[in-house]
Amino acid sequence: xxxxxxxxxxxxxxxxxxxxxxxxxxxxxxxxxxxxxxxxxxxxxxxxxxxxxxxxxxxxxxxxxxxxxxxxxxxxxxxxxxxxxxxxxxxxxxxxxxxxxxxxxxxxxxxxxxxxxxxxxxxxxxxxxxxxxxxxxxxxxxxxxxxxxxxxxxxxxxxxxxxxxxxxxxxxxxxxxxxxxxxxxxxxxxxxxxxxxxxxxxxxxxxxxxxxxxxxxxxxxxxxxxxxxxxxxxxxxxxxxxxxxxxxxxxxxxxxxxxxxxxxxxxxxxxxxxxxxxxxxxxxxxxxxxxxxxxxxxxxxxxxxxxxxxxxxxxxxxxxxxxxxxxxxxxxxxxxxxxxxxxxxxxxxxxxxxxxxxxxxxxxxxxxxxxxxxxxxxxxxxxx
Numbered sequence: 001x002x003x004x005x006x007x008x009x010x011x012x013x014x015x016x017x018x019x020x021x022x023x024x025x026x027x028x029x030x031x032x033x034x035x036x037x038x039x040x041x042x043x044x045x046x047x048x049x050x051x052x053x054x055x056x057x058x059x060x061x062x063x064x065x066x067x068x069x070x071x072x073x074x075x076x077x078x079x080x081x082x083x084x085x086x087x088x089x090x091x092x093x094x095x096x097x098x099x100x101x102x103x104x105x106x107x108x109x110x111x112x113x114x115x116x117x118x119x120x121x122x123x124x125x126x127x128x129x130x131x132x133x134x135x136x137x138x139x140x141x142x143x144x145x146x147x148x149x150x151x152x153x154x155x156x157x158x159x160x161x162x163x164x165x166x167x168x169x170x171x172x173x174x175x176x177x178x179x180x181x182x183x184x185x186x187x188x189x190x191x192x193x194x195x196x197x198x199x200x201x202x203x204x205x206x207x208x209x210x211x212x213x214x215x216x217x218x219x220x221x222x223x224x225x226x227x228x229x230x231x232x233x234x235x236x237x238x239x240x241x242x243x244x245x246x247x248x249x250x251x252x253x254x255x256x257x258x259x260x261x262x263x264x265x266x267x268x269x270x271x272x273x274x275x276x277x278x279x280x281x282x283x284x285x286x287x288x289x290x291x292x293x294x295x296x297x298x299x300x301x302x303x304x305x306x307x308x309x310x311x312x313x314x315x316x317x318x319x320x321x322x323x324x325x326x327x328x329x330x331x332x333x334x335x336x337x338x339x340x341x342x343x344x345x346x347x348x349x350x351x352x353x354x355x356x357x358x359x360x361x362x363x364x365x366x367x368x369x370x371x372x373x374x375x376x377x378x379x380x381x382x383x384x
Contacts, residue, residue, distance in 0.1 A: 006223040006230035009038025010343035015211030026106030026212035034214035047098030049073035078367020082335030083374030087236035106212025129244040143369035145197035150251035155300035163190035168311040173323025175353035206325035237262025238374035256293035267377035278338040335365035
């Protein structure tokens with residue numbers, strides 16, 4: 001099965017420590033590189049999806065990039081935004097509302113924080129539903145810590161099993177020359193790092209970097225005439241869950257159970273068919289709950305599933321092959337990086353971290369505190 005739509009260009013801006021660029025410049029870098037990768041120019045683009053730079057993000061970015069799109073998307077649902085936007089871009093191309101859609105993001109969260117010389121506030125304010133969490137000090141990190149604690153209580157998952165996720169992703173990052181952190185770590189290193197929100201220490205948490213990325217989407221028909229092998233979008237799914245923690249029905253179940261079911265059904269494949277996974281990983285519990293929700297293992301089985309190096313590039317289920325947000329790059333909303341890495345893997349362009357024979361990828365973005373998820377199944381041109 002196929003949507004009839006492909007990703008034909010994918011690239012990153014400068015990433016890591018970028019003290020001399022603005023977010024707009026990183027958007028421009030990523031967009032220019034992705035269009036060049038696709039063999040297209042800005043004159044070919046009639047659809048634009050962007051968010052994160054302000055109230056009028058897609059309008060501002062269109063102006064900055066010299067575009068006049070007739071289709072635009074400024075969806076904002078946190079880290080899963082780019083997987084949501086991918087589904088929307090697919091629908092736009094299918095409907096004939098756009099021929100070539102550019103998804104682009106850039107952020108200097110590390111540089112901005114350094115310049116202000118203060119800690120970031122991750123409480124997300126005290127208006128709307130979040131006001132009922134705020135008096136209890138439930139920052140973003142604390143909410144993920146609660147999910148981890150509940151999973152450990154319900155299923156006997158251990159903190160060392162969660163640490164295995166960080167260790168595996170650092171191994172993958174060690175093979176990625178663009179990764180922020182490349183030195184190998186152990187489970188003991190994760191345990192010994194500074195406590196952030198019990199039971200999560202610093203190495204269970206994503207790092208902060210600068211950077212951006214972009215992908216270009218068009219029809220399969222047009223894709224076949226472009227210079228690089230297209231990556232087919234076989235199926236997608238999206239969903240939302242909660243903002244107030246009291247409205248999350250079960251702290252051990254990611255809403256990816258819904259978005260993933262839709263994506264796999266629409267793609268006509270199963271988790272057993274998948275060669276690589278690219279999952280949002282702001283914290284190690286996010287990866288574990290995503291694996292269970294998408295059906296790669298049973299509910300409550302994630303702890304045992306991730307042991308033994310299974311998630312390494314040379315493991316049974318290579319996951320976050322670039323090192324993820326835990327080790328490679330995390331400039332605020334990482335969802336676009338998941339798509340870029342999946343495209344590189346399916347094209348065979350990932351260098352030392354390349355997974356041999358990768359033909360089918362599962363991409364899953366998570367926003368907020370398991371507040372939203374979107375899933376995409378991507379495949380090589382010759383898959384099936």
